[in-house]
Amino acid sequence: DQQVKQNSPSLSVQEGRISILNCDYTNSMFDYFLWYKKYPAEGPTFLISISSIKDKNEDGRFTVFLNKSAKHLSLHIVPSQPGDSAVYFCAASALGSGAGSYQLTFGKGTKLSVIP
Amino acid sequence: DTAVSQTPKYLVTQMGNDKSIKCEQNLGHDTMYWYKQDSKKFLKIMFSYNNKELIINETVPNRFSPKSPDKAHLNLHINSLELGDSAVYFCASSQDLWGAGGYTFGSGTRLTVV
Numbered sequence: 001d002q003q004v005k006q007n008s009p010s011l012s013v014q015e016g017r018i019s020i021l022n023c024d025y026t027n028s029m030f031d032y033f034l035w036y037k038k039y040p041a042e043g044p045t046f047l048i049s050i051s052s053i054k055d056k057n058e059d060g061r062f063t064v065f066l067n068k069s070a071k072h073l074s075l076h077i078v079p080s081q082p083g084d085s086a087v088y089f090c091a092a093s094a095l096g097s098g099a100g101s102y103q104l105t106f107g108k109g110t111k112l113s114v115i116p
Numbered sequence: 117d118t119a120v121s122q123t124p125k126y127l128v129t130q131m132g133n134d135k136s137i138k139c140e141q142n143l144g145h146d147t148m149y150w151y152k153q154d155s156k157k158f159l160k161i162m163f164s165y166n167n168k169e170l171i172i173n174e175t176v177p178n179r180f181s182p183k184s185p186d187k188a189h190l191n192l193h194i195n196s197l198e199l200g201d202s203a204v205y206f207c208a209s210s211q212d213l214w215g216a217g218g219y220t221f222g223s224g225t226r227l228t229v230v
Contacts, residue, residue, distance in 0.1 A: 034218055043120070043206055043221030044159070089159065095214045102171050102213050103149070106159040 003027045004092050006107035014115050019077040021110050023090030026071065030092040034104065035064060035075045038087045047088075048075070051095075080114045087111045119143050122207045122222035129197055130230055137192045137225045139207030145220070147171070147213055148190035150182060153204040153224070162205075165190055166213050197229045 005024045013019045021035075031052035036044035050057040050064045050073070057064050063076045077084055088111075091104040122139040129135050141148060149172075150162040164172040165184040179195045194201060204226050208219040 032214070036218075036221075041223070043208075043223045044219075046218035046220070049218060087157075093215055102164060102215075103161045104215055104219060105161075108157055 004107040010111040021075040029094040036089040120222040141209040145209035
């Protein structure tokens with residue numbers, strides 16, 4: 001049962017344009033969401049997070065949007081750079097003690113290729 | 117200065133063997149985890165420890181046994197290795213039980229069972 005879904009396995013974007021990566025979740029207990037970036041042969045590295053009390057969080061070129069009613073979040077990268085080429089994982093957690101707590105539940109990842 | 121380090125990075129072994137993967141974090145975090153990334157690329161939690169106490173033990177064969185001698189170390193021992201155990205195993209740590217602020221991952225151990 002996939003509680004966090006990233007339906008696009010890959011995405012190609014021209015350098016300088018916007019990259020939009022999408023993520024859907026099913027567990028209504030999730031209230032904290034994160035994006036991780038992963039290069040080959042390395043571990044995932046934390047990129048940006050958002051809690052359910054917000055609908056937007058920005059950090060430089062990266063912005064995460066959360067739509068709780070739709071159980072959907074997205075990561076925007078503007079402008080995209082070739083160094084952004086990596087696999088991006090969406091992850092979710094529940095900050096209480098119920099289902100989904102004390103762990104991150106990951107999506108399957110989206111491979112982003114930024115073309116120079 | 118590596119924050120979460122796991123060894124070895126690559127491990128090739130025969131079916132039936134017993135092997136261990138070690139993990140250490142120097143971040144002063146209270147919680148450590150083992151995640152498995154299988155051939156379908158899903159990252160799934162296996163275990164978590166908070167201050168040496170087992171918190172999460174997902175549906176993992178009991179051939180897998182985690183050991184946390186102190187809060188900076190979480191090792192993974194695997195008995196009687198099977199072909200299906202081939203995967204990349206990631207160690208991670210977080211400040212607290214809820215991982216607020218994100219997890220810090222090690223670079224992974226690619227286990228190949230032949």
